[in-house]
Amino acid sequence: MDSCLRGLCTFIIIYVNLPPGGGSLWAEWWNYEGISGPAYWGRMNTDWYLCSKGKNQSPIDIDPRLLLFDPNLKHIDIDGDVVSGTLVNNGYDLTLEINDTDAETTPVNLTLGPLSYNYRLKQIKLHFGSENYIGSEHTIQGKAFPGEIHLVAYNSDVYANISRAQTSPKGIAIIAAFLQVNHNYRNPPVLWLLLGQRTKLLKGLHIKQLLPNIDTYITYEGSFTQPGCHETVTWIVINKPLKVHKDQMETLRNLRQGDMDHPQAFMADNFRPIMPLHTRTIRTNINFLKGCTMAKDMHYEVNTNFKFEN
Ligand SMILES: *[C@@H]1O[C@H](CO)[C@@H](O)[C@H](O)[C@H]1NC(C)=O
Ligand SMILES: *[C@@H]1O[C@H](CO)[C@@H](O)[C@H](O)[C@H]1NC(C)=O
Numbered sequence: 149m150d151s152c153l154r155g156l157c158t159f160i161i162i163y164v165n166l167p168p169g170g171g172s173l174w175a176e177w178w179n180y181e182g183i184s185g186p187a188y189w190g191r192m193n194t195d196w197y198l199c200s201k202g203k204n205q206s207p208i209d210i211d212p213r214l215l216l217f218d219p220n221l222k223h224i225d226i227d228g229d230v231v232s233g234t235l236v237n238n239g240y241d242l243t244l245e246i247n248d249t250d251a252e253t254t255p256v257n258l259t260l261g262p263l264s265y266n267y268r269l270k271q272i273k274l275h276f277g278s279e280n281y282i283g284s285e286h287t288i289q290g291k292a293f294p295g296e297i298h299l300v301a302y303n304s305d306v307y308a309n310i311s312r313a314q315t316s317p318k319g320i321a322i323i324a325a326f327l328q329v330n331h332n333y334r335n336p337p338v339l340w341l342l343l344g345q346r347t348k349l350l351k352g353l354h355i356k357q358l359l360p361n362i363d364t365y366i367t368y369e370g371s372f373t374q375p376g377c378h379e380t381v382t383w384i385v386i387n388k389p390l391k392v393h394k395d396q397m398e399t400l401r402n403l404r405q406g407d408m409d410h411p412q413a414f415m416a417d418n419f420r421p422i423m424p425l426h427t428r429t430i431r432t433n434i435n436f437l438k439g440c441t442m443a444k445d446m447h448y449e450v451n452t453n454f455k456f457e458n
């Protein structure tokens with residue numbers, strides 16, 4: 149198992165490095181700390197003004213006491229399962245770019261829940277921390293998880309592609325799940341599906357094996373958590389963490405920005421700080437009045453987080 153893991157590390161570190169847009173756009177080289185960090189994103193590029201001026205920004209802190217039960221929130225439907233794509237280390241996060249025009253697979257669609265349109269799955273992104281108490285973008289009552297996975301989908305009823313959808317009304321839906329570190333390989337090796345491949349091109353990835361139970365969730369209207377912070381995202385945060393073995397977490401934490409010959413800073417801690425909720429409502433399909441104790445479960449999940457310190 150150990151040598152296998154080392155093999156994985158080597159495999160993972162190989163990937164690319166340059167700023168999106170081809171490498172010449174150093175003015176756009178944002179980061180997660182310092183003078184090109186989140187506090188400055190809004191000033192680095194006029195197209196990113198929402199990063200500092202927006203009133204519907206993400207991520208947010210989820211306070212279980214403020215959740216509004218909405219009886220009209222249906223379950224979320226995920227149609228389809230198998231995808232192909234390319235795993236990319238873009239310097240900011242680990243992204244699986246799904247090929248939604250692949251002839252051999254059918255696009256995976258998200259519908260229902262808070263969504264009024266058909267959303268086509270396009271990317272899977274990982275944010276994670278260098279320690280177990282940081283890493284997720286959203287937090288629950290001020291507490292972070294070691295990581296967060298984002299399933300990014302675009303409104304394919306209205307928009308031709310994700311680039312158009314990401315700047316347009318109701319353009320994007322993101323399912324987010326927290327990562328929780330666990331010491332037990334008997335649990336489904338979820339992240340393994342992403343990391344455990346030897347080639348950059350992934351084929352036959354089963355989305356449904358990646359996701360924990362998505363029956364209960366919270367939802368709110370927010371933004372991308374990276375520049376330009378467009379406020380076009382319906383967030384769906386699942387109330388059930390995805391278990392990640394500590395060795396997989398180590399693999400992630402060894403991941404660096406830059407390529408193998410020019411390794412740069414560690415990628416870990418690639419999360420944006422919490423943004424203000426302002427006047428927004430966080431809705432949920434968890435019915436507290438019916439004796440459901442999800443608020444407690446949330447506390448519980450957050451608390452167990454701290455049992456897994458090494
Ligand atoms: C997803 O929606 C597209 C239309 O946008 C459709 O062609 C495709 O078959 C759907 N996928 C599944 C698995 O039903
Ligand atoms: C997606 O798959 C199709 C064929 O299945 C292929 O022609 C195309 O190059 C792929 N696109 C990317 C970005 O890999």
Ligand SMILES: *[C@@H]1O[C@H](CO)[C@@H](O)[C@H](O)[C@H]1NC(C)=O
Nearest residue numbers: 306307308309310311312313
């Ligand atoms: C996305 O769709 C728009 C039309 O809505 C088109 O102008 C644009 O070229 C497309 N972009 C990509 C990357 O395909």
